[in-house]
Each structure stands twice: as C-alpha cells, then as structure tokens.
Amino acid sequence: xxxxxxxxxxxxxxxxxxxxxxxxxxxxxxxxxxxxxxxxxxxxxxxxxxxxxxxxxxxxxxxxxxxxxxxxxxxxxxxxxxxxxxxxxxxxxxxxxxxxxxxxxxxxxxxxxxxxxxxxxxxxxxxxxxxxxxxxxxxxxxxxxxxxxxxxxxxxxxxxxxxxxxxxxxxxxxxxxxxxxxxxxxxxxxxxxxxxxxxxxxxxxxxxxxxxxxxxxxxxxxxxxxxxxxxxxxxxxxxxxxxxxxxxxxxxxxxxxxxxxxxxxxxxxxxxxxxxxxxxxxxxxxxxxxxxxxxxxxxxxxxxxxxxxxxxxxxxxxxxxxxxxxxxxxxxxxxxxxxxxxxxxxxxxxxxxxxxxxxxxxxxxxxxxxxxxxxxxxxxxxxxxxxxxxxxxxxxxxxxxxxxxxxxxxxxxxxxxxxxxxxxxxxxx
Amino acid sequence: xxxxxxxxxxxxxxxxxxxxxxxxxxxxxxxxxxxxxxxxxxxxxxxxxxxxxxxxxxxxxxxxxxxxxxxxxxxxxxxxxxxxxxxxxxxxxxxxxxxxxxxxxxxxxxxxxxxxxxxxxxxxxxxxxxxxxxxxxxxxxxxxxxxxxxxxxxxxxxxxxxxxxxxxxxxxxxxxxxxxxxxxxxxxxxxxxxxxxxxxxxx
Numbered sequence: 353x354x355x356x357x358x359x360x361x362x363x364x365x366x367x368x369x370x371x372x373x374x375x376x377x378x379x380x381x382x383x384x385x386x387x388x389x390x391x392x393x394x395x396x397x398x399x400x401x402x403x404x405x406x407x408x409x410x411x412x413x414x415x416x417x418x419x420x421x422x423x424x425x426x427x428x429x430x431x432x433x434x435x436x437x438x439x440x441x442x443x444x445x446x447x448x449x450x451x452x453x454x455x456x457x458x459x460x461x462x463x464x465x466x467x468x469x470x471x472x473x474x475x476x477x478x479x480x481x482x483x484x485x486x487x488x489x490x491x492x493x494x495x496x497x498x499x500x501x502x503x504x505x506x507x508x509x510x511x512x513x514x515x516x517x518x519x520x521x522x523x524x525x526x527x528x529x530x531x532x533x534x535x536x537x538x539x540x541x542x543x544x545x546x547x548x549x550x551x552x553x554x555x556x557x558x559x560x561x562x563x564x565x566x567x568x569x570x571x572x573x574x575x576x577x578x579x580x581x582x583x584x585x586x587x588x589x590x591x592x593x594x595x596x597x598x599x600x601x602x603x604x605x606x607x608x609x610x611x612x613x614x615x616x617x618x619x620x621x622x623x624x625x626x627x628x629x630x631x632x633x634x635x636x637x638x639x640x641x642x643x644x645x646x647x648x649x650x651x652x653x654x655x656x657x658x659x660x661x662x663x664x665x666x667x668x669x670x671x672x673x674x675x676x677x678x679x680x681x682x683x684x685x686x687x688x689x690x691x692x693x694x695x696x697x698x699x700x701x702x703x704x705x706x707x708x709x710x711x712x713x714x715x716x717x718x719x720x721x722x723x724x725x726x727x728x729x730x731x732x733x734x735x736x737x738x739x740x741x742x743x744x745x746x747x748x749x750x751x752x753x754x755x756x757x758x759x760x761x762x763x764x765x766x767x768x769x770x771x772x773x774x775x776x777x778x779x780x781x
Numbered sequence: 782x783x784x785x786x787x788x789x790x791x792x793x794x795x796x797x798x799x800x801x802x803x804x805x806x807x808x809x810x811x812x813x814x815x816x817x818x819x820x821x822x823x824x825x826x827x828x829x830x831x832x833x834x835x836x837x838x839x840x841x842x843x844x845x846x847x848x849x850x851x852x853x854x855x856x857x858x859x860x861x862x863x864x865x866x867x868x869x870x871x872x873x874x875x876x877x878x879x880x881x882x883x884x885x886x887x888x889x890x891x892x893x894x895x896x897x898x899x900x901x902x903x904x905x906x907x908x909x910x911x912x913x914x915x916x917x918x919x920x921x922x923x924x925x926x927x928x929x930x931x932x933x934x935x936x937x938x939x940x941x942x943x944x945x946x947x948x949x950x951x952x953x954x955x956x957x958x959x960x961x962x963x964x965x966x967x968x969x970x971x972x973x974x975x976x977x978x979x980x981x982x983x984x
Contacts, residue, residue, distance in 0.1 A: 361895075362968035368899045369964050376963070379942040391900075398904035399971055400939050402920045405815055413814070414806050417832045421802065421839045680914065681823060 368392055412623065412691075550620040551709070554669065554692065554699050557616050558707035561645070561667060564612035566705065568605070569658035576648070576658055576666060576703075577605040579635065588649065589678045589781045591640040599780035601636040603647040603667070608635060619644035619669060621692040640678055644692065646671040646779035649770055662703035665720055665777035668713075669698035673721035674781055686719050686727070687712060700777075720777040723769045787851035795842055806835055809852070813859055816940040820863045820932060822925055830866050834859035856941055857951045860933050867929065897968040902975045923973035931966035938963055 364372060371385070371392030378384035378393075380400075385393040446467035449460045460468040568577050579595035579602045588599040595601035606612040607629065618625035624641040637643045646668050658666070669690035689712070690698035697711040700720065713720050719727050771778040785793070785801075787808070793801035813834070817827035837858050838845075845854065905916075924932055937948060945963075949956045 361965060362897050362972045363895075364964045364968045365896050365898050368897070368967075369960075371899070372964060372967055373945075373960065376938060376945060379944075380939070395899045395902070395904060396967065399899065399902055399974065400935075400967075402905060402916060402974070403819055403924075403936065403939055405818060405917055405920070413828055413831060414803065414810060417806050417835050418799075418803055420832050420836055422799070424836055424839060676825070679824065680918070681825060 368396070372396055412694075551693050551696075551699075553620045555707065555709075557619065557645075558667075558699050558701050560616045561606070561612060562701055562705045562707065564606045564616070565658055565666065565701075568609070568611050574657045574659060576602075577611070578602045579605050579608075589640060589674060591643060591781055592636055592638045595635060598636050599647055599649055600640075600643045603643075603645065604634075604636045617645060619692045621694070622670065640675065640781055643781050644670055646674065646781060649778055649780040658703055658705075660704050664703045664775055665700050665715065665779060666703050667701040668720055668779050669693065669700075670781070671721045671779055674779075678781070686722050687714075688721075689713060715777055718775075718777045720779055723771050723778045724773065724776045726769070788847065791842075791845065791851050792847065802835075802839070805851075809855060812940060813855065816856065816936055817859060817863060819921070819924060819940075820860065820936050821866060822921055826866055826870065827863075830859060830862045833862040833866070837862065850947075853941060853943060853947055853951045856937060860937060864929060864933070895972075897971050897975075899967075899971055902971045903978050919974070919977050923970055923977060926973045927966065927969050931962060931969055934959065934962045935966035935970060 367389075371389040374385045374389040375382070375393040375396055380397060382390065382394045382397055446460070446464040449464050449468060457465060457468050565577060569575060587597050590597040591600050592598065603617065607614040607617060614629055615627040618627045622641075622644045624639075625644045626637055626642040630638055648664060648666050669692040672688040672691050673686060675691070689695045692698065697709055698713060699707055699709055700715070701707050710720075718724070769778070785804075787805060790801040790805050794805070810831075814827060814831055817830050817834075818824055821827045821830055834855065838855060841858075845851075924935075927935070934948070934952075937952075941948075945956055945959045949959045952959070954962075
C-alpha cells in the first residue's frame, strides 16, 4: 500500500528532460513536437498513456454531488451572517418514519405524526398534481429558497412577498411548511421521492419474480431456478462467462425459459440494468453491472427450496459488497445497503414467497451479503483489534495496521464462497 | 450552436442558474474522476473527493476570478481535496511506527539520484489494450510508490495537458520547481513501471 513509498530519487537524462518539456509544450500532441525530440517524446507518451483508465458506469455521482452542493446552501460570500440550518433530530426521525410508512402520514407513530404531516405538505408542493399547483409556484418557491438565508423562518417575509403574487392560502401554508423544515432537506427530499418511485417499481418486480419462481418450482419439483448443478467452490461472479462460473446465470434461467421477461429482473435504480436479452439464446447477463438482483448461492451443504415453510433468502437488491469485491476494492463494508435504492435499504424475497424491505442488510443477526463463517471472522477480528493496536503502541509488535490486515485475517471475499447452512442468508451476483 | 464555455457556465451559475452547475459537473466527470482515481488510488475514495471538490467550488464561487480558466482551478481544488482525503485516511487506518519498515530495502533498486533513460523502459505498443485489470493494478501500484507531490504533478500535467507556466500558477510554486518535479515524477514512475514489468508480479 501507500506506506511502502520509495524514498530514493530518480531523474531523467538530459535528452529525456528536453523531450518531456517539448511534449508538455505541445500539450502531449507528439505530432507537434520538433523532430529532434520526437522519438523520446513518443516514448514518454506511450509510457504515460498507461495512466488512462476506464471509470465505471455510475450516473448517480452527478446526482449525489448536485444534492450535496444544494444542501450546502448559498456560496460563502453571500451568506455572511446566515446561521446553519440543520434538521433537528426529531425531524430526521419523522422523515425516516414517514418514508418507512410509504409516505402515509396516518401510518406514522403518533408522536412523530405532526412533523410528518409538515413533511407531507412539503412533498405535496414538490410532487403534487399540477391542477392545484402551477409550475410557476414551484419555481417561485425555488427562487425564494435560493435567496432566503438558511435557517431563517420565512413566514413573515413570505406573506408579504407572496401576497403581491396572489397565492392562495393553501399554497402559502405549504410554502411556510417548506421553510420551517428548512432548506437543508429540500433537495434530498426530491431525490427521496425519485428513489421512492424506484422502490415501488422494485416491489412490483419482487411480486413478479416470486410468481415466476413459483411457476418454475412447480415445474421442477420445488427447486429454485438453476442453470447448472456444479457451482460449489468455483468462482461464481464471472458474469457473462459460463453458468459454472456465474451465479447470475441461475437467475437468468427465469428469462431464458420464459418464466419472466428480462425487464422484470431489472431495477430502475441500476443505471446499467439490461431490459432486453442481448441474443435469443443468451444464458446470462453480459457483465456484473447489468445484474440488478442478487440471488442466493444455492449450493451449500443443503439446497434451499421454494416452499411456504422455508425461511431462507432467495433474492435481494444487488449486493454492494459483491460489486466492490469483484472490482477488487479492498474496503468492504458488510453494513452497506444496496446501491439500487440510493443506499437507503433493500428488498429481499424469502423462500416462502414474502418480500420485505430492509433498512439494514441484516435479518435477525444474519448479514445477507456475507456467509456466516465470514461474519464470525469479522466479529472475531474486530474483538482483537484494540489488543493488536495497543501492543504495537507498546512496541511489542512490529509492523503497521492497514487494510492489509483485514485481507490477511481471511475476510477477503473471493467469489467462491458458499453459505454455511441452508438458512444462512448469502446472496451472490 | 457552440456549447457554452466552462467560464460562461460558471458565470450563469453565479447568477443563480443551477442547471449550469449540473452541466459543469457532467462535463468534467469523466476526466476529473479518472484523474482522482489515479491520484487517490481507489474508486470509492475518488468519488468522495469528486463531490468534495465540487462542493468547494460552490462554496468558493464568489472568490473565483472570472478572468481565469475554470478547469485548472477545478483540478487544483480536487488535488488539494485528494491530499486531505489521503491524510485523513492515513490517520484513520494506519498506525505508523516510529521507524517504518523499508520494504524496498535490499532489492537493489537504484541509489539516490540515479538516471532513468526512457528509451530503455518497456512501454506498451500503441495499439495495446490497456484497460485490463492487471495493467490497471500495476499502474496503480507504480503510482502508489510515488510521494504525493510527484503523483500530483504527474497526473495534473497528463490529465490537464497545460503548460508549465499554468501549472506553476495554479499550484503557486516556481516554474523551475514544476519542471524538476515533473522530470522526477516521470523518472520515478518509469523506474517503478519498469521494475514491475521485469519481475513477475507479486501475488
């Protein structure tokens, strides 16, 4: 890792220095480098070309960045005395409860209902039917928010400026609610509404997949969809290779055999999701990023079945841990939520046909992204970490603690794991 | 219709047009993210720094001198954020010992001030595909072996393709220093790269 930086220095030969300078002056266009330096400049460019790299297909980064910028409020120069607006703890709780209650105020616990109603009013301003609320109002509200110092309660100012624009009382109340809650929540809320729609789409996918798996199980003696019978111990995340090396090919069976359209296996929150098969006889998605749902790795010691009495997890929104592990990222967080729904949670489909929304990737004490054996190892590792740290500080141990230690301690996800038991929730690609 | 320049878009944003800012983010995403992935060494961290950089741009909007170029400003801010990120990460994750183990000691790698001749470095052929994982990892390992200031100048120069004078201006260091740092950076990178390609890579 970066600790191993080399302290010895190197320098270029005089000829290479001159060529490098010429290359920079020509803005890295070798054709514009004079003949005297052309060969060396070309050589330098060929070397530096290795610095280019492909960046993965993630469109959410722009959204997230924009949301953070908007949440930050006005630029430094224009908000000299503006106090910071932060949602109060109660409001955060109310917002969470409101979203968890599928945006229905009546379902929010009584203690938070009043705050949830205020949030609901705000959502109505943003998403309400255009009939009662013209677009102009939303624009005016946005402008007002942009020019109102953060944290300032806006009723008074609002009423005077609004009266001249001729708002109805109901509109005014909504706007007052927006300002009371604070500008800080506004943009995240917009994205929450979008996320919510995607979440509803996935709920409907869950029902459709449950029905497709049910039909498959009916035709194949209770078995879950599978493409091959030999997966255990082999790498299983090489999506798009052969069914022996790709767990997703098992799930793809539903589309291949006509139990489900591929579009029903695609989540709206996955920018790379494939909705059409690439060819008539395709057996799998083309690459890992296209797969929207993670499927239970079936080939542990016992095979789980599709059964009303069974409790295991069959399917979930795609696993962030597997995505990162397959990209060879070293930092994996078992508590990370699926990227499908803005990191807010994930759907799981159980073997008894029930779907549930999880705010954290845990069922009981079982993490759904990792096999049980790994969860135990992580727990053990975390329990001895303070001891290792204090012994290093006391000079009894040599070395550095870095992420390498986590790899050495055996918790690297290799893509060959299988669940420990039939009830261990562990979903693959 | 010509697309608006970065500077014009930024002016529009300062006038209150949010869409203009979004356009700026979208426009610079691929290049800036590539730059940051190489500088920070991993995707997730690079994405965090990417956001931090635009947030800083937003917060410092009023201090930006409209006669200057937007892109170098953005990259310089991003490089500074990357430095902060790595520093924080280092503090959180690594307990440095007072005398760190010199992993490179004794493997015969060059003594101080050794010269590297670029013509002797094995470089990929012009048509060689480079976006495979193995190459990617090697490049990153070679970069990770460079001190931050060298990595920064190498990547700034390569990804921005601007003159020494502009780099000097943006980083606030003398022109001569920019030159000598870039020379040292290219030499160190070439040396690392070569060493890696000579030896079979470690598991």
